[in-house]
Amino acid sequence: MVARGPGAVGCAHCRELGADKSCAVCTHLVCERCAADWATCSEPSGRTFRIGRVSGSLIDVDPTGRYGLVKRRWRQLRLVDLRSLAWLERDLPSHGWGNLVPRVTSDGRVLRPEFDSVASNNGPIFSGIGEWRPDGGHRYTDVPQPMRATGMSAAEDWYWYVTDTELVALALLGDGASHCEVYEPLPRKVVQAVWFDPIRQLLASGTWGEIAIHRVVSDRLVLAGRVKTTGDTLSLQLGGGFLMARVRGGDLRGVTVWKLHDDFSVGPIAARFEHLECEALARDGRYVAVGMAGGSVIVQSLLTAEQTELRGHTDDVTYLGFAGAEQLLVTADDDHRVIVRPRTRTGYATALLPVDLAEV
Ligand SMILES: [Zn+2]
Ligand SMILES: [Zn+2]
Numbered sequence: 164m165v166a167r168g169p170g171a172v173g174c175a176h177c178r179e180l181g182a183d184k185s186c187a188v189c190t191h192l193v194c195e196r197c198a199a200d201w202a203t204c205s206e207p208s209g210r211t212f213r214i215g216r217v218s219g220s221l222i223d224v225d226p227t228g229r230y231g232l233v234k235r236r237w238r239q240l241r242l243v244d245l246r247s248l249a250w251l252e253r254d255l256p257s258h259g260w261g262n263l264v265p266r267v268t269s270d271g272r273v274l275r276p277e278f279d280s281v282a283s284n285n286g287p288i289f290s291g292i293g294e295w296r297p298d299g300g301h302r303y304t305d306v307p308q309p310m311r312a313t314g315m316s317a318a319e320d321w322y323w324y325v326t327d328t329e330l331v332a333l334a335l336l337g338d339g340a341s342h343c344e345v346y347e348p349l350p351r352k353v354v355q356a357v358w359f360d361p362i363r364q365l366l367a368s369g370t371w372g373e374i375a376i377h378r379v380v381s382d383r384l385v386l387a388g389r390v391k392t393t394g395d396t397l398s399l400q401l402g403g404g405f406l407m408a409r410v411r412g413g414d415l416r417g418v419t420v421w422k423l424h425d426d427f428s429v430g431p432i433a434a435r436f437e438h439l440e441c442e443a444l445a446r447d448g449r450y451v452a453v454g455m456a457g458g459s460v461i462v463q464s465l466l467t468a469e470q471t472e473l474r475g476h477t478d479d480v481t482y483l484g485f486a487g488a489e490q491l492l493v494t495a496d497d498d499h500r501v502i503v504r505p506r507t508r509t510g511y512a513t514a515l516l517p518v519d520l521a522e523v
Pocket of ligand 1 (some may be wrong): 195
């Protein structure tokens with residue numbers, strides 16, 4: 164029998180003898196060289212970096228997970244390449260943002276509602292969508308119905324908004340062509356939140372006290388599911404076999420995730436969160452994630468109901484999104500920190516490598 168001192172242990176990465184360090188990613192014993200080089204580990208790890216020292220907040224990530232849209236000082240916008248961890252060169256124009264959230268597309272275009280000079284009792288009315296391309300080009304597309312100042316949302320490359328007359332407009336803003344459909348999911352009610360699933364042609368809409376799911380069939384809405392609340396609907400999301408809603412007031416205040424039946428009628432509650440800053444539902448319906456004041460991120464598996472707390476933020480979590488076919492979880496905080504975590508076999512990576520963004 165041979166005594167096994169520390170020097171006799173083989174490195175879990177390169178197999179050489181002399182492993183006496185713990186790999187920060189997979190936690191196996193590795194040699195000093197492998198411990199210092201995260202690329203030698205086959206397990207995925209996240210990246211943590213800051214997008215500014217005194218300002219900079221991440222406000223959107225494109226569906227592929229490549230481009231992050233960052234609001235900088237004086238409301239200037241800039242794109243960051245989350246794959247190469249580098250800034251893109253150009254600042255985008257900053258006028259008239261208000262609380263509108265611009266969106267970034269999978270090919271790096273930035274879209275936002277644009278003002279008309281018309282004002283109504285509900286605030287400014289927007290008559291079109293402005294589009295900035297990575298090559299510096301700009302295009303303006305009229306929308307068929309003026310939109311309210313509630314901003315727009317996006318999934319894949321579809322954009323949607325509520326019109327001045329409580330209709331929901333769904334727009335596909337492809338390169339060179341645009342297409343727009345208008346629906347009335349909640350007749351005679353104020354539409355407070357909307358989510359559209361372009362692949363399954365499902366439209367979720369919410370008002371005070373009620374959330375509805377419609378299927379879009381031959382350009383018409385067919386009611387599939389409905390759930391009652393006792394509050395205002397602040398946001399909605401569909402993912403896999405689940406509906407997520409953020410409600411203000413009433414028994415369901417906070418974020419609730421319901422399981423959907425095969426016909427998209429609303430089933431039992433699968434997850435509940437209160438006192439959170441932001442939330443996201445993976446489009447494949449496997450995970451829901453919420454960001455909390457103080458910086459913690461909770462990820463719950465919707466298959467097993469198991470919850471994991473992810474650490475690494477240094478202030479309140481302000482943005483949270485799944486991207487890249489849900490293989491990435493991107494989170495950001497009030498300390499101008501961004502964390503990009505790849506999906507692992509058991510959730511999302513907990514080991515984080517600090518990096519610096521390359522300057523242009
Ligand atoms: Zn090694
Ligand atoms: Zn390792």
